Amino acid sequence: MATSFARPKAQELFESQKLALAYFAVAIVLFGAQLIFGLIAAYQYINPDFLLDKLPFMTNRTLHVNAMIVWLLVGLMGGVYWFLPLETGREVVGIKLAKFIWWVIVAGVTVVVLVYLFVQIGPGNAFTLWFINEGREYIEAPRWADIAIVAWVAVFLFNVIATTLAARRITGLLGVLIFDLVALGALYTAGMHYTVNVTMDQYLWWWVVHLWVEATWEVLVGVLMGWSLMYLLGTPRKLIETWLFLEVALVFGTGILGLGHHYFWIGTPEYWIGLGGFFSALEPLPLVAMVVHALYDAGAHRMHTVNRPALFWAIAQAFGNFIGAGVWGFMQTLPQINMYSHGTQLAAAHGHLAFFGAYLGTVMTLIYIAVQNVRRPIMIPLDSKYWSWAFALMILGIVGIAGSFTISGFSQTMIERAELGSTWSAFIRSYTHPWYTNTLGWRYLFAWIFVAGYLVLVYDLLTIGKRRESHAA
Amino acid sequence: MDYSWIQIAVAAIFFSVVVTLILSRGYGWLSPTFWRNAAVVSSLVMTFILLWLTFDTADQVRPGSGRIPDWTVINYEIKLVWDEEKRRQVPAVGRETGFFGKTWTSEEAFALINKGKMTLQSRNCMECHQILGNGAYYATDLTRAWLDPWWEERIMPLTGAKTREEAMMAWLKDPPSMPQGPRKMPNLRFTDEELKALIAFLKWMSAIDTNGFPPHFAVAQ
Numbered sequence: 200m201a202t203s204f205a206r207p208k209a210q211e212l213f214e215s216q217k218l219a220l221a222y223f224a225v226a227i228v229l230f231g232a233q234l235i236f237g238l239i240a241a242y243q244y245i246n247p248d249f250l251l252d253k254l255p256f257m258t259n260r261t262l263h264v265n266a267m268i269v270w271l272l273v274g275l276m277g278g279v280y281w282f283l284p285l286e287t288g289r290e291v292v293g294i295k296l297a298k299f300i301w302w303v304i305v306a307g308v309t310v311v312v313l314v315y316l317f318v319q320i321g322p323g324n325a326f327t328l329w330f331i332n333e334g335r336e337y338i339e340a341p342r343w344a345d346i347a348i349v350a351w352v353a354v355f356l357f358n359v360i361a362t363t364l365a366a367r368r369i370t371g372l373l374g375v376l377i378f379d380l381v382a383l384g385a386l387y388t389a390g391m392h393y394t395v396n397v398t399m400d401q402y403l404w405w406w407v408v409h410l411w412v413e414a415t416w417e418v419l420v421g422v423l424m425g426w427s428l429m430y431l432l433g434t435p436r437k438l439i440e441t442w443l444f445l446e447v448a449l450v451f452g453t454g455i456l457g458l459g460h461h462y463f464w465i466g467t468p469e470y471w472i473g474l475g476g477f478f479s480a481l482e483p484l485p486l487v488a489m490v491v492h493a494l495y496d497a498g499a500h501r502m503h504t505v506n507r508p509a510l511f512w513a514i515a516q517a518f519g520n521f522i523g524a525g526v527w528g529f530m531q532t533l534p535q536i537n538m539y540s541h542g543t544q545l546a547a548a549h550g551h552l553a554f555f556g557a558y559l560g561t562v563m564t565l566i567y568i569a570v571q572n573v574r575r576p577i578m579i580p581l582d583s584k585y586w587s588w589a590f591a592l593m594i595l596g597i598v599g600i601a602g603s604f605t606i607s608g609f610s611q612t613m614i615e616r617a618e619l620g621s622t623w624s625a626f627i628r629s630y631t632h633p634w635y636t637n638t639l640g641w642r643y644l645f646a647w648i649f650v651a652g653y654l655v656l657v658y659d660l661l662t663i664g665k666r667r668e669s670h671a672a
Numbered sequence: 673m674d675y676s677w678i679q680i681a682v683a684a685i686f687f688s689v690v691v692t693l694i695l696s697r698g699y700g701w702l703s704p705t706f707w708r709n710a711a712v713v714s715s716l717v718m719t720f721i722l723l724w725l726t727f728d729t730a731d732q733v734r735p736g737s738g739r740i741p742d743w744t745v746i747n748y749e750i751k752l753v754w755d756e757e758k759r760r761q762v763p764a765v766g767r768e769t770g771f772f773g774k775t776w777t778s779e780e781a782f783a784l785i786n787k788g789k790m791t792l793q794s795r796n797c798m799e800c801h802q803i804l805g806n807g808a809y810y811a812t813d814l815t816r817a818w819l820d821p822w823w824e825e826r827i828m829p830l831t832g833a834k835t836r837e838e839a840m841m842a843w844l845k846d847p848p849s850m851p852q853g854p855r856k857m858p859n860l861r862f863t864d865e866e867l868k869a870l871i872a873f874l875k876w877m878s879a880i881d882t883n884g885f886p887p888h889f890a891v892a893q
Contacts, residue, residue, distance in 0.1 A: 244810075247855040251848065255858040256810050257799035323791030323866045334793030336807055371704060375711070393793075395786040397877060398733045398740055401804060402726075437704060444707030452688060452714035455722055456681075464815075464885035465804040466739055468732050470725075472883060473677030538887050542805040542813055611809075621886035623822040626812045627853035 212572065213284035215291035215358075218298055220573065222277025223566045225305060227657065229270035232312075234650050236263040241646050244639045258319050261332075261339050262312065267554060268337060269308060274562030275419055276355060279376070281569055282426040283359060286373060287366035293358050300354045307347045311340055328393060335400075337408050338390045345391045352384040371440035375447055376422045383415040398466035405461040412554075413482065413524075414454040420520075420561045421446045421489070424513060427564050428493070431510050432500045442492045449485035457482045460532050464541060472534045479532040483525030493517035505579075508586035508663070509567035512560050515594065519556020527552050527601070539616040544635075545608025552601040555593075566660065574664030583663040589656035596649025603642035610634035673728050684721050688714040741879035743781035746771045746872050750879045752819060752889055760884030771875070772837055772868055781872070788873025791866045800857070804877075805885055811857065816889050818871075818878035826852065840874075841867045 212220075240259040243249050247256075283291055291297065314331055321327030328334070329342045340348070359380060363373050390407035394400050425439040459475025493514055497504075504510040527549040531540040540546070571581040611629045619625030629635060675683075692713045696706040736742035741763070749766035768775070776784065792798075798807035801814045812820075823836045830850055831842035843850055844867055847857035862870065 251856055251858055255800075257796045257808070257858075260799045260808050260810070261796060320796060320860060321794050322863075323787060323794045323869065325790070327794035328790070332794065332796055334796045334798060336798045339796065339799075371708065378715075393790075395782070395789045396733065396735060396740065397789065397803060397873075398880060399730065400789075401806060402729065402733070441702070441704040441707055444704060444711045447711035448707060448714045451711065452718060455715070455718035456684065458722065461806075462729075464882045465806070466733055466880040466882055467729050468673070468739070469883055470673065470677040470680070471729075474681060474725075477677070477681050538885055541885065542802040542807070542809065544809050547809055616887060620888045620891045621813065621816070622890050623812050623817075623820045623852070631854065 213290050214294045215280045215284045215297070216569070216572070218294065218301065219277040219281035219569060221301065222273050222280060223562075223569055226270040226274040226277065226562060227566070227660065229266045229273070229308075231653065231657075233263055233266035233270065234646075234653055236260075236266065238643075238646055238650065241639075241643045245643060254316075255319075258315060262315055264337060265311075265315075265339060271554065271558040271562060274565060275416070275423060275558070277569075278423045278426075278562070278565035279355070279359065279419075281565060282423070283362055286370060286426065287362050287368065289362065289366050291358050292361035292365050293354070296354055297358050300351050304347065304351050307344055311344050314341070315339075325393070335390070335404055338404070342391065345387070349384065349387060349391075352380070352387065356380050356384055370436070371443065372422055372425055372436075375418065375443055379415050379418040379422070379447075383411065383419065386410045386415065401465045402462065402467060405458060409458045409461055410455070412557075413457065414450060416558065417450045417454070417485070417520075417524075418447055420516075420557060421450070423561055423565060424489070424493070424516065427509065427513055427561075427568060428496050430568055431504045431506055431513065432496050434496045438496075442488070446485045446488055446492075449481075449488060453478050453481040453484060460534075460537070463534050463537060476532070476534045480529065482532075483521065483529055486521040486525040490517045490521045506567055506571050506581040508581065508583075508590070508659075509564045509571070511587070511590055512563040512567065515590070516556060516560025516564060519552070519560050521556070523549070523552030523554070523556035523601070527605075540608065540612045543608045543611040543616070544604045545612060548601045548604035548608055551597060551604060555597045559593075563656075567663075570660060570663060581664055583659055585655055585659035586663060589652045589659055592648055592652030592655060594652075596645050596647075596652055599645025599648065600642055603638040603645065607635045607638040607642075610638075680721065680725075684717055688717045691717070739881045741765070741876060742778070743785055743876065744776065744778050745879045746781055746785070746875045747775050750819065750875065752816070758884075761889060762881055762884075763879040765879065771872060781876075784869050784872045785876050787866070787869035788871070788876075791862070791870045792873060795860045795862070804880070804882060811855065813886055814874060814877070815880075815882060815886060816878050818875040819890065821890050822852070837868075837871050837875075840871050844870070 236259045239250065239254065240256055240263055243256045243259065280291065280297070318331050321331040331341055332339050333341055333345075338345070356377075359373075360377055363369055363377065386406055389403045392403065421443050425443050428434045429436065429439055456474055457479035459471040460479040462471035462475055494517070497510065497514055502510065531537055531545055531549065567581065567586070574581075607630075610632050614632055615621060615625045615629035619628060688710070692706070692710045695709045695713065699705045731737070733740050745765060747768055747770055749769050751764050751766055752761040753764045754760075755762040792803070797803065797814065800808050800811040802809070802812075804815050805813060818836075823839050827833070827839045827843050827850075828836070831839050833839035833842050841864070844862060846859050848859055
């Protein structure tokens with residue numbers, strides 16, 4: 200039945216786009232791994248003795264967070280490999296090298312995950328930091344893996360720059376992409392060091408963590424969503440590029456010194472309280488701009504598109520980024536509030552909602568665009584009845600998870616921090632309070648709803664465009 | 673530092689706007705050129721200010737410079753006191769007490785704290801605890817762990833230890849056998865040397881001036 204379509208053959212894709220498909224496939228597998236470890240961690244909150252000796256919370260949480268960072272980055276890079284030949288009108292330069300390093304990275308990620316799972320910890324010396332675990336949240340990967348990641352990003356950057364030069368055509372989108380990738384690659388190296396001075400350690404650690412997710416990743420997403428909107432709605436390039444420049448001006452203009460909101464309490468000087476509070480309060484501005492932009496474009500076309508799942512995820516991305524990163528971030532970024540809310544479950548609420556909105560939404564948009572070109576001609580709109588179920592279940596799931604975290608965060612902020620003076624005893628009394636314990640079951644239930652959405656998503660990605668019912672659309 | 677944060681913030685925005693306007697003469701504010709210039713200029717201005725402040729911060733957070741204690745602070749009693757001028761708690765160094773029964777020289781203390789930091793990283797502490805407020809949210813914030821009254825109130829009687837450092841050592845050797853609250857810390861197979869180093873690191877960290885975080889530490893009960 201599927202063969203009755205005039206489908207573009209896989210060989211009509213650029214080699215770079217075939218590589219993008221491999222990126223997307225691995226991204227979806229790692230997304231599944233993220234959910235498994237997240238579920239175990241959520242269950243350990245309810246039953247703290249569960250797997251305490253075999254797979255403690257710290258290991259689950261490391262794998263949950265690392266799988267997320269890697270799959271989202273892989274998805275975003277896959278998006279660049281997808282659109283780069285379309286933007287430059289030619290095959291990507293250095294594609295063989297790109298394929299080679301990709302399989303090295305897949306093998307490397309497998310080794311890192313196996314070591315996390317089965318070795319977990321090591322003795323307190325440099326060997327552990329080089330080969331087992333660096334013990335720094337979000338960038339736990341051992342140093343050898345850091346070097347592999349830098350090599351990977353360097354090849355990626357070479358692909359983008361060499362292809363742009365070979366095409367003898369630089370667009371605004373490509374200019375922003377190159378500018379951003381240079382910063383993204385360079386910033387990662389700021390996290391590749393050891394120092395005993397924990398304040399300086401965290402100072403530079405945030406250059407990777409904050410300046411990736413709140414600056415360079417946001418701009419990368421701006422570029423990818425620009426290409427996606429041009430594809431989905433036919434938005435004129437001039438409009439896309441003007442908005443993109445405005446977004447870059449606001450993201451970097453507020454986000455670089457907005458970094459200061461991580462420097463309130465780590466031993467750094469007091470001027471960071473003012474600077475961090477001021478600039479991070481402005482950080483939601485570009486996110487508002489992105490919502491206006493996406494809604495304007497979609498409204499101007501009355502939601503007519505060649506690819507409904509991709510357009511819905513694109514709009515969800517704009518709203519999710521604004522609500523998760525913007526509203527939930529602003530909720531706790533001012534120092535007078537952050538002094539009490541910092542390091543509580545409120546931060547986890549923000550993290551879950553922001554990564555879902557800003558980055559998961561983007562990767563889903565990109566994957567549905569790619570799937571369309573593999574399965575069927577662009578002329579026929581891509582649609583199915585399953586994608587909307589995955590879309591709804593995942594949004595319901597993440598809103599429930601983040602809502603539960605928000606309530607337990609309020610309880611922790613009030614009881615542990617504001618009332619009881621932040622001690623060990625205060626911590627135990629906050630997490631055994633009914634306001635906290637009641638949320639744990641809700642969080643676990645919504646996590647399963649999210650997993651159900653993931654399973655429908657995987658089924659839909661494997662079958663959309665192949666089924667008879669979507670033929671009539 | 674001779675400038676207040678307000679002066680820096682105003683100057684950053686002023687330079688970004690003025691340089692953008694100068695470079696964009698002849699272009700309307702709706703043109704791509706105007707916003708391209710704004711993007712490049714604001715990125716460069718903000719990056720320059722960040723680098724400048726980084727040098728100033730690095731200078732102010734050198735151990736022994738005031739905000740960050742000297743390594744030998746582990747030989748002394750550490751307290752949090754109310755600073756009426758700043759209107760927040762600040763760490764204060766008291767009488768000499770020694771640490772694990774001896775007085776450590778600067779070199780010895782550095783080596784010990786360094787080993788403690790490596791131990792902290794090798795056991796992935798941040799994936800349950802917070803360090804200076806950062807980390808996961810499954811266990812307590814360790815910023816002021818050394819100063820926590822729980823060691824005297826609960827752990828010293830439980831372990832029969834005579835000093836706080838000995839109580840911490842006895843408890844951390846096998847936390848699941850002495851659970852505190854429903855959540856248990858796993859046994860992370862620390863050696864005695866690692867534990868001594870880790871506790872030294874925690875003691876040193878408790879004397880960092882964190883601008884009053886966490887608030888009202890151990891004031892209310």
